[in-house]
Structure formats: structure tokens, C-alpha cells
Amino acid sequence: MKKTKKKIALIIVGCILCAAIITLAVLHIIGFGFLLGFREPSEEDQYISELDALGVFDNAISDELPQTVVHRLIMEHFDAPLPEGKTQKKAIFIGFDGYRADAIGNIKDNADSAIMYTKSLGGLYHSFAGGIKNVNEQATSTVPGWATMLTGGWSDLHGLTENGIPKNDAETVLTSLAKRGYSGSFTVSWAQHLKITYKADAEMAAEEGLPITYTLEKNDDGTFNTVMNYVTKTAGQEKTKLEDPDMIFLTLEYTDHAGHTFGFGNNRKYTQGSIDADKHGYEIIKAIEARDTFDTEDWLIVISTDHGGTTHSHGGQSIMERSTWIATNKAINIDESWKTYAVKAN
Numbered sequence: 239m240k241k242t243k244k245k246i247a248l249i250i251v252g253c254i255l256c257a258a259i260i261t262l263a264v265l266h267i268i269g270f271g272f273l274l275g276f277r278e279p280s281e282e283d284q285y286i287s288e289l290d291a292l293g294v295f296d297n298a299i300s301d302e303l304p305q306t307v308v309h310r311l312i313m314e315h316f317d318a319p320l321p322e323g324k325t326q327k328k329a330i331f332i333g334f335d336g337y338r339a340d341a342i343g344n345i346k347d348n349a350d351s352a353i354m355y356t357k358s359l360g361g362l363y364h365s366f367a368g369g370i371k372n373v374n375e376q377a378t379s380t381v382p383g384w385a386t387m388l389t390g391g392w393s394d395l396h397g398l399t400e401n402g403i404p405k406n407d408a409e410t411v412l413t414s415l416a417k418r419g420y421s422g423s424f425t426v427s428w429a430q431h432l433k434i435t436y437k438a439d440a441e442m443a444a445e446e447g448l449p450i451t452y453t454l455e456k457n458d459d460g461t462f463n464t465v466m467n468y469v470t471k472t473a474g475q476e477k478t479k480l481e482d483p484d485m486i487f488l489t490l491e492y493t494d495h496a497g498h499t500f501g502f503g504n505n506r507k508y509t510q511g512s513i514d515a516d517k518h519g520y521e522i523i524k525a526i527e528a529r530d531t532f533d534t535e536d537w538l539i540v541i542s543t544d545h546g547g548t549t550h551s552h553g554g555q556s557i558m559e560r561s562t563w564i565a566t567n568k569a570i571n572i573d574e575s576w577k578t579y580a581v582k583a584n
């Protein structure tokens with residue numbers, strides 16, 4: 239009798255244990271792991287760990303900068319007094335369209351890397367696109383991205399929540415600086431910039447005689463060649479203000495084109511796009527350093543991207559789309575004022 243009772247008790251305990259294990263397994267499979275205090279790392283968590291593992295960023299992702307700070311870097315550069323021995327302020331903002339933060343892993347050991355060379359002079363920082371949720375959120379798209387960096391504000395300033403719309407009168411760094419006498423250039427190969435978004439800016443520059451050249455090129459080679467002509471200055475060469483702009487902005491489309499066609503992320507074409515853009519940026523920077531007048535010029539170099547991407551597109555608010563980065567030859571001393579920087583509409 240006693241033995242039978244013991245057997246029954248053992249069977250009951252066994253069943254309870256079995257049920258508990260099955261319940262745990264089922265909860266885990268259907269994704270209720272968080273109820274039990276553990277969970278599978280999401281794709282976004284994995285992406286953040288991968289970015290950390292690159293070991294190239296000078297800030298933690300928790301201290302990421304809004305992409306608006308590109309505006310602050312440029313304006314503060316021109317506002318700052320000229321250093322000893324320098325007689326001219328100069329700046330170049332090199333844009334790599336749709337260059338995911340993890341693509342820096344493709345170039346981080348390259349000797350001819352624009353991003354890593356610029357980082358070695360200043361820093362490389364995590365930043366973000368897409369605005370602030372419930373405040374001024376905007377698509378992680380090309381038009382809002384570049385406009386945010388050029389004007390220093392989010393969609394509540396420039397009105398660009400997505401592609402396909404013209405910018406309002408929020409001033410870009412090019413316009414602000416041109417009003418102070420600094421010449422500028424805007425060179426791109428994506429037609430929408432000049433046919434829609436900055437059409438009014440280009441018309442205003444022409445009407446008011448502002449020294450800015452807006453150029454729509456056919457492709458990245460065209461953009462690269464035009465900018466190389468701007469920055470090259472051989473011994474004794476005389477150039478006009480417009481031939482030798484003080485504030486140069488360009489975008490290269492290698493990564494964005496590869497991403498939309500072959501996927502953003504780890505594939506051969508996207509990887510090659512990230513290497514090509516970075517190499518061309520390096521050639522431009524080396525041409526700047528070879529200028530006849532380089533020693534007397536105070537140059538700011540900024541390289542950044544407008545958004546990331548996931549699968550074959552972008553525009554959403556995932557970490558893969560929101561994560562961007564900024565390389566600059568002038569290190570940023572990050573404090574709260576950098577982390578919250580945004581120009582507001584008057």
C-alpha cells in the first residue's frame with residue numbers, strides 16, 4: 239500500500255515538472271519570455287551589439303547625437319576666430335547617402351578611409367535620424383535627413399517630414415554663410431534635391447546674387463569630379479570665389495543605390511558601395527590637404543549620412559534606419575547642449 243502511494247506521488251510530481259517545462263517552452267516559443275524575466279535578443283539589440291563591437295565610435299550609443307549637430311559644427315566653425323597663422327575659413331560636408339552605421343565595419347581598417355582618417359583628426363560619433371517621437375518625428379528618408387543637417391532643425395523647422403516636398407524658408411548653412419559673404423556649393427546627383435526640395439533656395443540665390451552654385455550631376459562620378467575641381471588649388475592658381483567655395487556640400491549615392499537594389503547591410507554590392515564612397519571621400523580630403531594655400535586655411539571636415547536602412551528600404555523608425563554617424567576633424571566635447579541641439583522655427 240505504502241509503495242503504491244509513493245509511486246502515485248512520484249507520478250504526480252513528474253507530471254507537474256513536465257507541465258512546467260512544456261509551459262516554459264511554449265511561452266518562450268511564442269515570445270512571452272519577458273514574463274519570465276528573460277528574452278531573446280531582438281534584431282535591434284543585436285544591431286546595437288554589433289555597432290559596439292566595431293570599437294570605432296567615440297561616444298556610447300546612449301549618448302548619440304541628433305543629426306542636427308552638423309549645422310552647429312559648421313556654424314560654430316565659421317563663428318570661431320581664425321587660429322594663429324590662418325587667414326581663411328573653409329568647410330566641406332561630405333554626405334554618403336544611406337550609409338548604415340555598421341557599414342563602417344567594412345572600411346575601418348582601410349588606409350585610404352575618409353571616415354577613419356577624419357576620426358583620427360577629431361572623432362566619430364553615433365548620431366540619429368528620424369526626429370523625436372511625438373514631437374517632430376520625420377521619415378528616415380533622404381530629404382528630411384539632409385535638410386535636418388543643413389538647417390539644424392527637425393521637421394517642425396524645415397517642414398520636411400518625408401521625400402517629395404519642397405523645403406520652407408528655413409535657412410541652410412549655405413544660405414546663412416552666403417549672406418555673410420562666404421561662397422558655397424551644393425553638388426548632388428539625386429534630382430529631387432534641386433527639382434523640388436532646394437529649388438526655391440537655388441532661385442533665391444540667383445535672384446539675390448548670393449554666391450552659391452547649385453549643381454545637379456548625372457551620377458557620383460560627376461559629383462566627385464566637380465568637387466575635386468573645387469578643392470584642387472595648385473601653386474599660383476587663381477580661382478574665383480565660386481570656383482573655390484568656402485562651404486562645400488555634396489552627396490555620394492553609392493550606398494543608397496546599392497541598398498535599394500541589393501539590400502542595406504551585409505551583401506557584396508552594399509559593402510563595395512560603402513568602400514567606394516569612403517575612398518572617394520578620402521581622395522577629396524587629400525586634395526584639400528594638397529592645396530597650395532592649405533597652410534593658411536582653417537578647414538572643418540564633416541562626413542555623415544542621412545539615414546540607415548533595412549532590407550531594401552528605409553523611412554521607418556527601427557534602429558537600423560535611425561542609427562547614423564558623424565565623423566569630424568574637430569572633436570566634439572559632448573554635453574547636454576549637443577544632445578538636445580535643434581534650431582527652432584521663429
Ligand SMILES: [Zn+2]
Binds near residue numbers: 335381383
Ligand atoms: Zn538617402
